[in-house]
Each structure stands twice: as C-alpha cells, then as structure tokens.
Amino acid sequence: MNQVLEQFCLEGSPLSCAPYGEGHINLTFAVVTDTGRRYILQRLSRVAFADIPGLMENVAMVTGHLAAKCSDPRGCLHLVPTRDNAFFYRDADGEYWRVYDFVEDSLCLQTPESPEDFRQSALAFGRFQHQLSDFPAEKLHETIPNFHNTPDRYRKLRLAVQANRAGRLAEVGPELSFLFYREEKAGTLQHLLEQGRLPLRVTHNDTKLNNVLFDISDRTALCVIDLDTVMPGLVAYDFGDSIRFGASTAAEDETDLTKVGLSLELFEVYARGFIPACGGLSREELESLPLGALTMTLENGMRFLTDYLDGDVYYRISRPGHNLDRCRAQLRLARDMEEKWPLMMEIIRPYMETAG
Ligand code: ADP
Ligand code: GN1
Ligand code: MG
Numbered sequence: 001m002n003q004v005l006e007q008f009c010l011e012g013s014p015l016s017c018a019p020y021g022e023g024h025i026n027l028t029f030a031v032v033t034d035t036g037r038r039y040i041l042q043r044l045s046r047v048a049f050a051d052i053p054g055l056m057e058n059v060a061m062v063t064g065h066l067a068a069k070c071s072d073p074r075g076c077l078h079l080v081p082t083r084d085n086a087f088f089y090r091d092a093d094g095e096y097w098r099v100y101d102f103v104e105d106s107l108c109l110q111t112p113e114s115p116e117d118f119r120q121s122a123l124a125f126g127r128f129q130h131q132l133s134d135f136p137a138e139k140l141h142e143t144i145p146n147f148h149n150t151p152d153r154y155r156k157l158r159l160a161v162q163a164n165r166a167g168r169l170a171e172v173g174p175e176l177s178f179l180f181y182r183e184e185k186a187g188t189l190q191h192l193l194e195q196g197r198l199p200l201r202v203t204h205n206d207t208k209l210n211n212v213l214f215d216i217s218d219r220t221a222l223c224v225i226d227l228d229t230v231m232p233g234l235v236a237y238d239f240g241d242s243i244r245f246g247a248s249t250a251a252e253d254e255t256d257l258t259k260v261g262l263s264l265e266l267f268e269v270y271a272r273g274f275i276p277a278c279g280g281l282s283r284e285e286l287e288s289l290p291l292g293a294l295t296m297t298l299e300n301g302m303r304f305l306t307d308y309l310d311g312d313v314y315y316r317i318s319r320p321g322h323n324l325d326r327c328r329a330q331l332r333l334a335r336d337m338e339e340k341w342p343l344m345m346e347i348i349r350p351y352m353e354t355a356g
Helices: 052-065 115-131 150-163 171-179 190-196 235-246 265-277 285-286 289-310 322-339 340-353
Strands: 013-018 026-033 038-043 094-103 202-203 212-215 221-224 231-233
Touching: 013 150, 026 171, 052 094, 052 115, 115 202, 115 212, 115 221, 115 265, 150 171, 150 190, 171 202, 171 289, 171 322, 190 289, 202 235, 212 265, 221 289, 235 265, 235 289, 265 289, 265 340, 285 289, 285 340, 322 340
Parallel strands: none
Antiparallel strands: 013 026, 026 038, 038 094, 202 231, 212 221
16 A cells, blocks of 8 residues: 555655545545544545546546635545646556545544434535536536436346346345336436426535535534535435435435334425525426435435346445345335325425525
8 A cells, every 4th residue: 555655745654544434436545644644545446437537537626616615624625646746546457546635523424413413414515516506517527427317227227137147136026126116207307307307517416424524523514525426417316315315214224124214304404404505496406306315215226236136346345135235225215205205395395485
C-alpha cells in the first residue's frame, strides 16, 4: 500500500492504513500519517465502473462546484492530488486509486438513531441537489450507463436468469415471480422520463444514509459523500433511495422479514426536510416521490438478485447468501410500501397543492 500512497501529496508519512466503512462497491481504507493527518484511500471498483478516468473527472468537477458554495471545509469532499497533479493513480495491475481528505469529527450512520438524524440527511441531500441545480449536466460522464433505467434492469435480470452462471436459479422462483409481476409498474418512472413528463436534474443517485457524514458535535448533516454516481437523473431517484434505506424499519440485509417495513413517520420526516431543501419541484415531480421509493426498492431487490444469480461479482458480501437476503428484504419492503401507498400519497399531497 505504501507504493500507492507514495503517489499522493500527503502531509506526513503514512503510519497505518486499515479497511474502513461499510460501502458495498469500492475498497476503502483510513490512512493515518505521522503528522496526525488522516485520509481516505479508495480502490475503485472496475466491475462497477467502466470509465474510471471519466468518473474521476466528474468527481473533480462536482467537488470543485460544491467547494465554491461551501463555507465549511468539512462541508464537501476534497480530493488529494497525486505528485503528477492528477486525481487518481493507476497501478501496474490496472487498479485505480484515489485519496480524499478525511472528514474529521464526523459520524457515519447505518441507520437513523432518531427522526432528527433522518431529517438532517434529508436536508443534506436536498441541499446537494439544490447546489448542483446550476451545474452543467452535459459535462458529466455517465459513470454507469442506465443506472436507474428500471426496464433495463429487468433486461439484465433476464440475462442472469438465462445464464444461471452460479447455478442458483432453482432457489429464487418466488423472488422472480414477485419482480416480474411488478415489471410494468416499476418501469413507470422511466417511461415518464422518456415522455418528457419528468425533468432530468443533476442527482446523486445513491442516497443511502451512510453516504452522508454528520457533525459529531451537534449531529447536523455535514457532508454528502460517495459521488461516483452523480449523473443526470430524476429527483424521485434520490428521494426514493433514501426512503428505501433509511425509512425501512430494518437493515437492508435483515433476514427476519417480519421486521421489515416502511416507517411512515420517517417517510414524512424525510419529505418535510428534502422537499423544501431541493426547492422548486414541480407538481409532477412531487407526485412521483412515492413511486421513487417503490421503484428504488424494487430496483435494488432486482440488482441484488441479479448479482446473486451471477455469483456475487458486483456487491461485496460478508456471508453466503448475502445478496439473496438483501433481495428478500427489499421485496418485503416493497410489499409494505404497496400496502401503505395511499398513506404515502397523503403525506405528499399538501406539497403538491402548494407547488407552482
Ligand atoms: P462505496 O462506494 O464503496 O460505498 P464510499 O465512498 O461511500 O464507498 O465510502 C465508504 C465509507 O467510507 C463511507 O460510508 C464512510 O463511512 C467512509 N468515508 C468515505 N469518504 C470519507 C471521508 N472523506 N471522510 C470520512 N469517512 C469517509
Ligand atoms: C451501492 O456504494 P454504496 O455501497 O454506497 C450501490 C448502490 C446501491 C447500494 C445498495 C455504484 O452503494 O447503487 O443502491 O449499494 N452503488 C453502486 O446498498 O452500484
Ligand atoms: Mg457509499
């Protein structure tokens, strides 16, 4: 690891470098140097990202744009350049590495410990979207093509079924039936987008609670992280993915499915923080938010199932069957969202009535 770290303009010499965090995609390490400075070192996933130089160009542009609007240096990510003044290093094996300043005195939550935690994350993701509303979207590379194109996710699931690469097809009949039964509904957002009925914005696209850092002293949300999927998208994706992860009554990989459901209290709290912080959402966009929650939940269920069928090549797993457990929890959550559909709409309706 020293050989990699030597490439970057760090303050001091590295003393330690240890695996860090709970991301499913990149390999993340916390680095401490002899001056006491800390950094985040990441090896980017070449399975997830086909064009890492393009991705890093996005990250450099977006962090630059946000830094110009942020008075607190801990309020956005800062890339550390290499000695050649690049933002990433490609090693002899073809692996890509980057370094960020460690956001000190911060907290990363896997689940909201109070409604206020969740409201804070809503403010952060809403502000994030607002701050990027004047970002030139055409400059962004599409880091994962068709990332939230749900019909295309169905196509990929069908390919995984046909290939049955890991020989696991016989185990997943009920999950496939559940998903294919909902195919039309799950494609609605994509169709509204294609028909020009919902506008593209610059969105984060991966708005899990653990992609926000909180200030350890007052527990306000400090910094939105994990910018690898910042691309043009729908506001419903960002709202929906936050609800999927943070407003669930159980963890993303809970195996006791009786514990999994949607907390309407947290749904309401998130809407109250996110909608005003985004600013300027149209009536149609507001109406699409509950559908965003359901679509992101089905889509993630489908993606975990696809990876399970493919032999766990995309998401990091920590036990056999982990991706299937994740899939089952998503499908249970989706079912609960369907049951609570009228109540979700009721929470959003007042915002629609006052929208321009
Ligand atoms: P992944 O794409 O694998 O999810 P992330 O970029 O989200 O990778 O990073 C994984 C985890 O590392 C985060 O959830 C967070 O706990 C921690 N992390 C990432 N960047 C920073 C940072 N700059 N300062 C402190 N912690 C960070
Ligand atoms: C991944 O990178 P991470 O762990 O924050 C994934 C998201 C999924 C999420 C499910 C680039 O997020 O799309 O919703 O796992 N990121 C990528 O937990 O695929
Ligand atoms: Mg992450």
